[in-house]
Amino acid sequence: MFKVTFKFESGEDIIVFAASGENLLEVARKTNVAIDAPCSGNAACGKCRVKLMGGQLESPKTRHISDEEYADGWRLACVSKVIADVEVLVPDIASAYKSRMxxxxxxxxxxxxxxxxxxxxxxxxxxALKNSLEVVQVEMDVPSLDDTMPDVERLERAVAAATGTSKVRVPYSVLRTLPDKLREADFRVQCVVRRTPKDVFVYDVYSMDANVRAGxxxxxxxxxxxxxxxxxxxxxxxxxxxxxxxxxxxxxxxxxxxxxxxxxxxxxxxxxxxxxxxxxxxxxxxxxxxxxxxxxxxxxxxxxxxxxxxxxxxxxxxxxxxxxxxxxxxxxxxxxxxxxxxxxxxxxxxxxxAPNTGSYVGGDITAGTLVSQIWNRPEFSIFIDLGTNGEIVFGNSDFLMSCACSAGPAFEGGDISCGMRATDGAIEACTIDPESMEPSFSIIGEKGQKAVGICGSGIIDVISELFRCNMISPKGKFIREGTRIRHDKYGMGSYVLAFKEDADSVKDVEITEVDIDNFIRAKGAIFSAILTMLSSLDFDISMVDDVYVAGGIGSGINMKNAVGIGMFPDIPLDKFHYIGNSSLAGAYAMLLSGEAERKVYELAQNMTYMELSTTPGYMDEFVAACFIPHTDTSLFPSVTQVNL
Structure with missing residues (x-):
């Protein structure tokens, strides 16, 4: 067994023991050390970078680490094996996904x-905003030699009388403290109960003077x-x-x-x-x-x-x-x-x-559909949830159709070299000067926070701005040169948003042609899914009245930029509405309201699920959408007017 010391920039150390030849990423996982590995340790993403500070690792150099970085001690945890006592530094960027609560x-x-x-x-x-939880007040006779009814039966009868229900259930969690609580309250208590047509269930018992909050x-x-x-x-x-x-x-x-x-x-x-x-x-x-x-x-x-x-x-x-x-x-x-x-x-x-409707359309979408209200309008609307995958619902008060597209994790920073979720240190919005090619951006966090990486809304802005400034081609390749544009020895281009000396990172915060290509595929999956769903119903984009966009990819999406890269249909911008975390909002409504809960079940039951992987023509639409904004520029007249 060898000693493995995980060191952090905060000064904290975590020491564990590992067997000879054990994979370093697996050692980290077993001990809850947060090291980002979006590809699950397949050496495909290059995000599990750690720095060898002492000891030895068996670790080959990969394409994600330059010769200079390798000489400086940088390794990928997923391809490293423990062969001796070792100390490794886990940089903040490697654990950014697991930010503080x-x-x-x-x-x-x-x-x-x-x-x-x-x-x-x-x-x-x-x-109606009403659920089956309520607080009822009951008073019972104090037991005596002439009244020897057990405590639980005494409570059940009192609650039954107060609620008009014949059956009352008292669980063990209440029964085990019931004798003390009843006597301390002189048999005058408040009960948190769940009332159904069949029975009343008692969750808790409080004294009459308690401020009861049913959470x-x-x-x-x-x-x-x-x-x-x-x-x-x-x-x-x-x-x-x-x-x-x-x-x-x-x-x-x-x-x-x-x-x-x-x-x-x-x-x-x-x-x-x-x-x-x-x-x-x-x-x-x-x-x-x-x-x-x-x-x-x-x-x-x-x-x-x-x-x-x-x-x-x-x-x-x-x-x-x-x-x-x-x-x-x-x-x-x-x-x-x-x-x-x-x-x-x-x-x-x-x-x-919250009920699922398909193998890849879950309760987050049915709950989100509830709060989007597209089910309550005669106009045709699209609801889009952008998360680690993209889910889409189209319809109105007469019908709903849903699908999920394999957009990958790019919208939350996955598959992007400096990508991260929308948390402290993430670039969430960006503009680029077309002449100097210098960026201006906003960063999530307190004033003075330096850039660590870039989240989904920021990625949309950066790619849109690079295209608007004629810095990249429709295929996402760099076509201009400048101090922030560089190419590696393989010819792959990148754009530096923040040099490492100005960033809170161990390397430059940049977006590469590989990143852009990954994001183009993600946005292409969204737009092609929209087109496929519409065409399956003999609809076209002109028939869409409103688009409701949800997801936690930043403080909000710049809809103009999302249209500019061909992710959303080119319709008037006032038809787009960003509604934030609709999944959480929908679950809130379901918890608070029994009728809302039943409505979500009804929506799920009546929603038609389209499996895109088996839908003819989807792959052709996807390939066509993997350009900026699209191979068919007539679909994006407002974009072509600016860039062509």
Whole structure:
């Protein structure tokens, strides 16, 4: 066994032991050391860079590391083997995906606005903001020698009388503390209950003078990022909000790599623990501390996630999802409770899962469709969710059709050499001077924050600006020279946004021709999916009234630039609407409103799923869309007027 010391720029050290010949990335994974590996250790992305500080590694040089960098100690963790005691530096860029957990400042109107809008839209749609949780007050006779009724039966009868229900259920979690609570409160108590047509379930018992807040947990499990809310189920008030990187990402940036990892020995449990124990439970405790709520006071949870994430969250084999005929274990289920999945809330809390509609269109899309309101309008609209994959819903109040395209993780920084998710240090917006070719950009984080990498919205801006300034061709190749444009020994060009001395990074923050090519394929997948879906219905782009764009790829997408690179259809810009994290907003509505929950199930049931991989003509559309803006420039008249 050899000692492996992972060193961090913060000064922290993590020391572990590894067997001779053990892969360094696997050692990091086992010990929860955050090293970005979007390709899941296939040496394809070059993001798992570490610096050899002492000792020895068996590590060949790869195309991702120059001769100078290799001589300076830089290695890829995924191709390195432990052959002696070793010390390696894990730079911030390698762990940027697992940024610190962020709790929102709820004093900001901006943080709360979207959820107020959701409530308003639900009420305007005739959906009542009422759920089955409530607080009932009951008074019982104090036991005596003449009245020896057991405590639990005494409570059940009192709750039944107060609610007009014949059947009351009291779980063990309540029963074990019931004698003390009843006597401390002199048998006058408040009960948090769930009322259904069949029975009443008692979650908790409080004294009459207690300020009861019945908590609910909303979680959007994204492939890259997990976002969560704690709300007051009685009035919809947002009590806390937080986000964190999905702990599963160290097993790969995309769902296919994670499914493959889950089929290895112990892999299914590792993937489930990564999202629950390493991500969701810490989020819960952070938010509870923020709002002064005990985790046991959270009585219901709603999860919105894609189909694969739902399976991995539940600890269910997801392998059939990636193989024809692509059959999931479930589309919808009411079988999950917090105690079953070791989630740190009330053990009897019911977990609502936003329903999936296809192997690659999940509950995040059905929940997002609810808040987009495209189902409630006669006009034809498109709802697009840009995350690690691209999902699209088209329709109106009469019909809905959905599909998912294999856009890859580029929208959240995957497949991009300096790409990262939208967190501190990410360039999220950019302009370029057409004469000097100098960039101006904004960076996520506090004032003075230096660039670490670039997130999805920033990538869209940079590529659009490079094309607008005639710095790249429609194929994404550099056609101008300058101080920020350079070529490596293989002739591959790149554009430097921030030189390393001006960045918070171990190397220049740049975008390469390979990055541009990867992003062109991602945007091409989105646009070709839109065209394929429309043409299958004998529609064309002119018939689209509105486009609703969701996703956490930045503070917002510059729609003009997204059209400029051929990602979105060339329609008037006032028809585009950025609606943020619609998955989280939809799950919030489902948790708060029983009618909204039922509406999402109805939308999922009535939504037609199109499997693009088996749709004739899709690949031809995709190939045609892999240019800027498109091989058919007539589809983008506003772009060609500027650039041609």
């Amino acid at each position: 962020k709790a929102a400042d709820l004093s900001s109107d901006e943080e709360l606005r979207i959820f107020e809008e959701v409530k308003n839209r639900m009420e305007e749609s005739g959906i 609910g947990l909303v979680v959007d499990i994204g492939t890259t990022t997990v976002s969560a809310l704690i709300i007051n189920m009685l009035n919809g008030e947002i009590l806390a909000k937080a986000t964190a990187g999905n702990g599963q990402i160290r097993f790969g940036a995309d769902v296919i790599n994670r499914i493959i990892e889950s089929r290895k020995e112990g892999g299914q449990k590792k993937l489930q623990d990564a999202v629950i124990k390493e991500t969701i439970n810490p989020l819960i405790h952070t938010m509870c501390e923020f709002c002064g709520l005990e985790p046991e006071q959270i009585y219901r949870m709603c999860v919105a996630a894609n189909t694969t994430m739902n399976h991995l969250f539940a600890g269910i084999n997801a392998d059939p999802l990636r193989m024809e005929p692509y059959i999931p274990a479930f589309f919808k289920s009411n079988a999950f409770f917090a105690n079953d999945l070791d989630i740190d809330i009330n053990p009897d809390a019911h977990i609502i899962i």
